[in-house]
Amino acid sequence: MRDSMCAVLRAACAGRAISESEAERLLSLLPGVLTDIVAVAGAARVAGGTRAFTCGIINAKSGRCGEDCAFCAQSRHHDAAAPVYPLVDEETLLERAEQLAQSGVTYMGIVTGGVGPAARDFERICRAARRIAREVGIKLCASLGLLEEGQALALKHAGFTSYHHNLECARSYYSRICTTHSYERRRETVQQARDAGLRTCTGGIFGLGESWRQRLELSADLRTLNVDSIPVNFLTPIAGTPLEHAPGLHAGEALALIALLRLMHPGKDILICGGRTRTLGEWENSLFFAGANGLMVGDYLTLKGNALADDMRMLRTLGLARDV
Numbered sequence: 159m160r161d162s163m164c165a166v167l168r169a170a171c172a173g174r175a176i177s178e179s180e181a182e183r184l185l186s187l188l189p190g191v192l193t194d195i196v197a198v199a200g201a202a203r204v205a206g207g208t209r210a211f212t213c214g215i216i217n218a219k220s221g222r223c224g225e226d227c228a229f230c231a232q233s234r235h236h237d238a239a240a241p242v243y244p245l246v247d248e249e250t251l252l253e254r255a256e257q258l259a260q261s262g263v264t265y266m267g268i269v270t271g272g273v274g275p276a277a278r279d280f281e282r283i284c285r286a287a288r289r290i291a292r293e294v295g296i297k298l299c300a301s302l303g304l305l306e307e308g309q310a311l312a313l314k315h316a317g318f319t320s321y322h323h324n325l326e327c328a329r330s331y332y333s334r335i336c337t338t339h340s341y342e343r344r345r346e347t348v349q350q351a352r353d354a355g356l357r358t359c360t361g362g363i364f365g366l367g368e369s370w371r372q373r374l375e376l377s378a379d380l381r382t383l384n385v386d387s388i389p390v391n392f393l394t395p396i397a398g399t400p401l402e403h404a405p406g407l408h409a410g411e412a413l414a415l416i417a418l419l420r421l422m423h424p425g426k427d428i429l430i431c432g433g434r435t436r437t438l439g440e441w442e443n444s445l446f447f448a449g450a451n452g453l454m455v456g457d458y459l460t461l462k463g464n465a466l467a468d469d470m471r472m473l474r475t476l477g478l479a480r481d482v
Contacts, residue, residue, distance in 0.1 A: 163187055167198045173205055176421045178378045184418065185370055192410055199417035199449030206425040208451040210478040211264040213299065213429065214466065216254040217459045219245045219270035219279065225338045227326070228400040229363055229393055231460045232271045238398035240460045245270065245279045251286040252293065259296040261466055263455060266290070267299040267322060271459075273339060274303040284316035291317030299359060304339065305347045310354035321351035322359040324389065328372035329379065335366055348383055359429070360385040364415060365393035365406040365437075373415060377422050387452065388419055388426060392433030394461060406433070409441045413448045420449025427451055432458045446476060 166180045176184075184195055221242030223232045231238035251268065258266050268283060275283065280302070287298055299320035300313050310321060325344050326332065332341040348360050360383065362376050380388055392412055395404045407415070419428055429452030430445050438445060445453075455469035463469075 163191060163194075167194065170198050170421045170424070171201050171205065173202065173424050175381070175424050176418075178374050178422070181374050181377070181418050181422060182371070184421075185374075185414070188414055189410055192414055195417045195421075196413055196444070196448045199420040200447045202420055202424050203428075203446075203449045203451055208425065208427055210446075210473065211427065211429075211452045212262075212455045212469070212473070213265040213267055213452065214254075214258040214261075214263045214456045215267035215269050215301075215454065215458070216246070216251065217241075217271075217457075218251065218268050218283070219243070219272065220460070221271060223271045223273070225273050225336065227336045229326075229335070229366060229396070231396045231399060233399075236399045238396050238460075245282060248282065248286045248289065251283075252290060255290045255294045255296050255298075257466075258456075259294050261455075261470055263296070263466075263470075265297045265299050265320065267301055269301040269322075269459060270303065272303055274305065275309070280309065280312075284312060287313070287316040287318055299357075301359075303347075304343055305350050307350075310350045310356060314354050314356055318356065320357040320359050320387070321348075321354075322389065323347050323351065324360060324362050324391075325376060325379065326362050327366055327368050328375040330375060331366070331368045331372045345379075345383065348385065352384070357387065358383070358385045359387040359389055359427075361387075361389040361391070361429070361431075363391040363393055363432075364412075365404060365433070366401060367404060374418070374422075377419055381423060386427060387429055388423060389429045389431045389452075389454070390416060390419065390450070391431045392437035394433045394436055396460070407437050409438050412437045413441065413444060416445055416448040416450050429454060432461065432463075435464060443472065443476065446478065 301322035
């Protein structure tokens with residue numbers, strides 16, 4: 159078995175994507191080979207030429223979402239104490255863009271709660287994006303939920319370069335997490351964004367109670383969709399949601415996940431997002447050595463993150479800030 163593992167890891171070092179079954183084989187040897195898998199994933203990141211980048215977001219519209227995603231504080235189906243407010247004004251979006259650009263952040267993500275954007279909000283977001291592209295120049299990513307026909311192309315014309323829309327978890331586990339819209343509808347939105355020429359930023363949340371096999375199932379589907387960037391979120395249980403007592407992942411499990419995603423997706427961006435500090439703790443800096451090349455910086459949607467200046471200082475310490 160170990161000889162077989164070495165052959166798989168040598169192939170990964172050479173830039174070949176490992177298969178779902180090969181990833182399962184490596185998992186069967188954990189935790190004893192964790193450091194080996196992490197080391198190879200780090201080498202694969204370098205060999206694949208993926209550049210370090212950062213993304214900062216603004217929660218542009220929050221709360222009263224009609225969807226029932228089990229992890230989400232913004233769902234009106236749950237009793238979490240999430241902030242509730244309508245779409246922020248154009249000046250607020252511009253100010254956030256300027257703050258992120260001045261800090262050296264690569265992407266600004268404009269995020270709105272809800273199943274999808276209302277027509278009036280959509281037009282306001284596009285108008286603000288055109289102004290940000292003209293006055294600030296930071297790369298823009300939209301995260302507006304499910305898209306209707308023509309909206310992805312409209313976002314591209316407004317100046318967005320990326321569209322973020324997670325699948326959240328494997329198809330086989332999805333009904334445990336959300337019942338108000340389908341897994342297939344999520345995939346359709348990702349494909350609409352790709353067809354419009356937008357960079358697709360699509361991943362999931364880990365620690366929802368899914369199995370390792372289901373994590374690999376999700377990873378394989380992301381490969382089928384040929385997404386450009388894979389955001390990795392680690393569940394932070396929130397009081398008032400169905401998953402408030404979920405145990406989450408431990409640090410070694412999280413590092414193994416990052417490494418396997420890198421080995422299954424050489425050349426793609428692996429972006430570490432929510433829950434990283436809580437999950438990784440003192441091992442937070444190790445996420446880059448495990449194969450990640452992107453970092454969501456600052457605050458998240460309804461939860462505080464690290465101070466933006468602290469995140470950027472960490473990147474400079476690791477010698478990665480020159481690329482962001």
